[in-house]
Amino acid sequence: MSESRVPEGAPASNQSAARATVNPPAATRVMGLAIVVLSGLQMMVVLDGTVANLALAPLQADLGLSDSGRNWVLTSYALAFGGLMLLGGRLGDAFGRKKMFVGGVALFTIASLLCGLAVGEFMLIAARFLQGVGAAVASPTALxxxxxxxxxxxxxxxxxxxxxxxxxxxxxxxxxxxxALTEVSWRLIFLINVPIGVVIVGCAFVALKETAGERLALDVPGAVLATVAATGVVFALTEGPELGWGSPYVIGALVAGLLLFGAFLYVERTADNPLLPFSLFHDKNRVATLVAIFFAGAVMFTVAAFVALFVQDILGYSPLEAGLAFIPFAFGLGSAAAVASKLAVRIQPRWLVVAGATIMVVGLLYGSTLDSSATYLANLFVPVIGIGFGVGLAVVPLPLCAIAGVSETEIGPLAAIAQVAQTLGGPLALAVIGAMATSRTLSLGGISGKVADMNPAQLEALGNGYTFALVGSAGCALIAGFAALFIRFTPQQVAQAQAAEKAAQQA
Incomplete structure (x- = not known):
């Protein structure tokens, strides 16, 4: 919680009085308007990320997006969300959490309106980026x-x-x-956020109380450099197959992205209050954990995108049917999460991650062999559940490993960094894997654009590109499992991390 600074050596009574005036009395009952506002925002942000995958196929057909433009609909949001999340949380600490929460929700709502009214590729991608900025401020502040x-x-x-x-x-x-909304129009998945956002903002003014701001240095340059650097690299990888890898735009974006990333590392080493404290990475186990988290996040992000496209563009599923087809994935993930949370305190967590990664690799490689003759019950149902189960086994122990063996004051920063690693893993991997898929499609005689304009041979090439993308996702799962082999945290340390995390939440 945010507290005002009290001079060192001040009497205990003065310190207590200062703390007492910082924040309003906390509620002792959970049910009420406040929890509806806060949890409603979280649900809206998560739901928006999910539904975008289902809308990619009709959205591309309606606006005539290129394959790279279609991928930008996902990556622009995730880059802004992940790149600015750490700064967004600190803005709440510095200027007041209620104020930043309301501002973040308002920006998310306005951006959603712009997404729903988008008439072209640039407007939609820019609005999605603004959505990510709003989410990056509102979501960590809500927590x-x-x-x-x-x-x-x-x-x-x-x-x-x-x-x-x-x-x-x-x-x-x-x-x-x-x-269901996409069946009517893809615009509704964004426009529905507008009335919900307006209600959340209105209720927030009534239900939430402001917290005192804390004067601290904000690492704005670090956040901006990280986001722009990642965007440059993603642009180069995403646009490479269509513009050509020798294009000056592609080469320029890649070089600029790498140079800006170097500038980011320099800023983080010299900043008074860095978003990415390097002292947190002295432990090799923790570095391996963050690498595994990054690539596990990449698997979830890329699989959702390309499976949704495959079942709609190649198998002819409607958006609603595609959404229902994903539900077994969620049940598989939930079942594995329940199992992993109990096993993580009994066996070394790395073996859970390795087991989960192995299941993912097998399921994804099988999925990469499918074509237009596949049916859901015969070819997709079991792999979808299996991949979800593998993801659940891997993603539950990893956040606990990220905070294992650290003091209570370091739990928050490390947990936030782990969340950023998972969030940024998706768009960066999608850039690489999307380039693989597009290159495969084009090499087989396919084209980029509307599915309705494609002949059977071009559709076959498109489907081959989508399934080839699953090979890339399997590669991410393999890297996550390999990185996990270097995680040496014990079940006892994971159990202590669980207890410390709970204590930090109750503090």
Whole structure:
């Protein structure tokens, strides 16, 4: 929680009084408008990420997007969200969490309106980027507001549980609601956020109380450099297959991205309050953990995109049918998460990650062999559940490994960095794997553009590109499993991390 600074050596009574005036009294009951506002925002942000995958095929057909433009619909949002998330959380600490929460939700809502009204590729991608910026401010601030709004103990524990549950509910609801809305128009998946966002902003003014800002140095240059550097690299990799790898735009973007990344590392080493403290990476186990988190996030992001495209463009599924086809994935993931949370404190977590990665690799390589003759029950149902189960086994132990063996004050920063690693793994991997898929399609005589304009041979080439993308996803899973072999945390350390995480939430 944010606290005002009290001079060293001040009397204890003065320190207590100063702290007491910082934040309003915390609520002792969880049910009320506050938890509806905070969890509603979380559900909206998660749902928006889910439904975008289902809308890619009709969106591309309606606006005539290129394959690279279609991928930018996903990556622009994720790059802004992941790149600015750490800064977004600190803005709440510095200027007041209620104020930043309302501002973030308002920006997300306006951007959603612009997405729904988009008339071309540039407008849609720019609006999606603004959505990501709004989410990067609102989402981490919402989680911090849960801690300051509800009293430590049962009330806060219940509030955190409800807030976390919105991630799972939003993911599944997004598959159904998003599919149904996309059946009518892809614009509705964005426009529906507008009335919801307006209600959340209005209720936030009533239900939430402001927290005092804390004067601290904000690493704005670091956040901007990281986001722009990643965007440059992603642009080069995404546009390479269509513009040509020798294009000055592609080469220029790649060089600029790498140079800006070097500038980012320099800024982080010299900043007073860096977003990425290098001291947190002295432990090789933690570095291996973050690498595994990055590539596990890449698997989830890329598989969702290309499977959704394959079942709609190649198998002819409607958006709603595609959404329903993904539900077994969510159940497989949830089942594995329940198993992994118990096993992680009994066996070395690296073996859970390796087992999960192995299951993912097998399922994805099988999926890469499918073509237009595939049917859901015969060819997709079991692999979808299996890949989801593999993801669940891998992603549960990794965040605990990220915070294992650190002091309570380092849990928050490390947990945030782990979340950023998972979020940024998706768009960066999609850039590489998307380039692989497009190159494969073009090499087989396919074209980039509307599916309705393609002949059977071009459709076959397109499907081959989509399934080849799953080979790239399998490669990400393989790297995640290999990195996990270098994680040496014990079950006891993971159990301590679970206890420390709970204690940090209750503090």
């Amino acid at each position: 911090a507001l849960v801690a300051t709004t509800f009293a430590a103990g049962p009330a806060r524990n219940q509030a955190i549980a409800i807030f976390a549950a919105m991630t799972g509910i939003g993911s599944i609801a997004g598959l159904i609601i998003g599919g």
